[in-house]
Amino acid sequence: MSLTIRKIVVLGLTGMIFLMANILVVANWLSEKGVADKASWLREEFLTGTAIAVVLVLLILLVNPKSTTGKAVGFIRRCPVCDHRLLGKGSYCSECGSKV
């Protein structure tokens, strides 16, 4: 679980709590904008059971930590020996000294 994912989770939770606190206002606003009709149309058109299953499987596969160990994923690199996070562009690990 990287720092970016944690930030996203915290932001999502904050947004959820904010929405829960103002659920009536949000519900009225959504029905005024006609979002409910569009949402039901979207659900009927795209969100079949198969699509939901495929999305869930993709999410599970994407967050599998073993597939990202030791590789350059985005801007976060990890030492293949000691799993220490590497800073900068050096080709040697600052923790154990092994070549990356």
Ligand SMILES: [Zn+2]
């Ligand atoms: Zn290392």
